[in-house]
Amino acid sequence: MRTADFVRFAWLSLSAHRLRTFLTALGIAVGIAAVILLTSIGEGLHRFVIDEFTQFGTNLIGIQPGKTSTHGGGGLGAINTVRPLSIEDAIALQHAPHILLSDPMVQGNADVEHAGRSRRVTLYGTGHTFHQTLRMKLAVGDFLPADDPRAARAFVVLGAKVAQELFPDENPLGARMRVGGERYRVVGVMAPKGQVLGFDLDDTVYIPVGRALEMFNRESLAEIHVTYEPTAPLAEVEEGIKRVLTARHGREDYTVTPQQKMLEVFGTVLDAITFAVAAIGGISLLVGGVGILTILTIAVSERTAEIGLLRAIGATQRRIMLLFLGEAAVLAALGGAAGLALGSGIAAILAVAVPALPVHTPWSYAVVAEISAIVIGLVAGVLPARHAAQLDPLEALRSE
Template identity: 50%
Template sequence: MQLRDGLRLSGSALLSRPLRSLLTLLGVAIGIAAMALLTAIGDGLRGYVQDNFAQFGTRNLTIRPGMTRTGGLGGVLSNVRPLTIADADALRRLAHVEAAVPIIQGNGDIQFAGLTRYTGVLGCGHQMATAWRLPLALGQFLPEPRDGRSPPYVVLGHTLRQELFGAANPLGQTVRVGGTRFRVIGVMARQGQLLGFDIDDIAYVPVDWAESLFNRDGLAKINLVFSAGSGAAQMSERVRQLLIERHGEEDFNLTTQDDMLCSLDRILAMFSVAVAALGGISLLVGAVGILTIMTTAVAERAAEIGLLRAVGATSRQVLALFLGEALLLSLLGGLAGLLLMGTLLGALQLALPGLPLAVQPGGLLLALLLAALVGVLSGIAPARRAARLQPVEALHSE
């Protein structure tokens, strides 16, 4: 039996029962589409977060007050000393530190000429624009404090400037932030979303003024940028030793950018496992369908098998014929799954244009190989049964 003849027989066998073949194919298609689609979403999220982190460079360290501990009352700490602006100043003097940015976050009313917008207010140090690589569209960023106190200046985000001033130049104008008068000294360039946070709709004020605005006696965190002359582990140890000397104990939490990316990888790994489980259920349904249809086909086509054996087909050729049918069915299901995935991706892009998606060609090829593997494994038992039929017995089954 030639390969062309085998393919023609396999195709005609599947077309002879179109509804049954279609339902079986659909099970494989849904499994492949689910796995490929969710993998594309997972890869897109990974790339999106990594690109956002890369905006700040690769040598970053974040210090937060309090330290996560196990035991006790849910890890609640007593007598935790807050991080202060003086801590940030001390960290800035460490070797290899390029910038130490104290940060306080909050929300408040921004008012100008009868217009009010309730939005985010970020109290930060004068090095923030440099450390976070945020470009300015107009003016300058917050200046360094003079005589221990920052002047009452504010820098507006792109969206905030448009909402309050439109196309007018806001530099030198006075706005009220939380009821306190600030003079506009700069406007940030348009940045868009950052990890789901709109950094264009923010007012940037000096961190010491933010302490008064939000009645805070400490910082939310300190972002530190260090030079290539030091590794993350070495810098973390220097920061730890300095803050322990200042606080008397380790009542803070250090997180490097590598730590954050590792946490992201763990989350995405769990997501991948969930994806595999969801897609595996659909593929299992498809595999059972292939096994069922091939087992039924062997019983229904026993006479055909006997005739093939009688005219000289070997048991190996019969085995290959039925395995080919299972493989063809599963590959058609895989192709249909990829087509379904493409349709769903297009619909998602139209409905959620901001959703990050990444389709890897290698992943599509792997999906087809997985579909083929499902078909072969599901078709082995029925194909072996067909190959073991004796010609005389098979012909008598007619």
């Protein structure tokens, strides 16, 4: 049998039972669509988280009080049992090797008021380089001046939303307002930043860190942000930071968290999540494979006489087996193609209909899913194909 006749025969066999072919291919299509949709959401989440963190730069290091073996602010609970991070620590870190900027930070909530309007906002006590350290831009005015952070003047910088709420019809620069019950002069307004990992950076105000510590009656900073030379070896930068702080504290009672290492950890975790949801979607592919196995097993019993006739006119066992495997592969490929179109279409609709849901289709997973569908189809077709190939020609013809 020539290859062209082989392909034509397989196609005619499938088109002769269109409903059965459609339902079998649909099982594969649903599996592929599930893989594409789930991996699109997983990959979108991956990119969203990475983008949220990298907007502050990759040469950023956070230092928190308290020694912890995990990343993040888990060391805050140890503030009362260890030496707190101080403004002097942040100043000392400016002289560590490869350090470009060092900025102390404390965070809390405070009431702000102007001309009878008031609201409760997130307050950041920072140094004068905070906006440079975290790559944040000003809309108008300047950030906090380069005063001694331990005895800075009462200046405040407003987030975009706070400025709009308290000064809807006027320029806030130079205006007096109350922050936590004390009078401050507005010197700048930040450019709109939006939400970052659930925190609205526009609904904030920034005051000198020393005044914030007094306002919250705290001794310890929440964090010190430092940036380092992008070409500097991270290990050397970390060692320099630890050398300075350990000399001041007497022991390592702080946690150094490089942004670069956080991104690596997040990348590994999110890759694992994407793979896991793809595997969950892959279960549907196995269900589709069972459908192909069932349909082809039925087809062998229905086409016994046809198989006997093919054997009688010279078709070999190998050719009969390839015929059924070809039908299984075509079924899986058609279902896979339909699933790719369905999954990517739903992902595109979700991206438009729900902008807050990060969706991105990883085409590498799409290719793997399509190949997997064909492989599953072939594996599912092996048993029916072997059974068909091993039929005795005379017995097969007699069954007519």
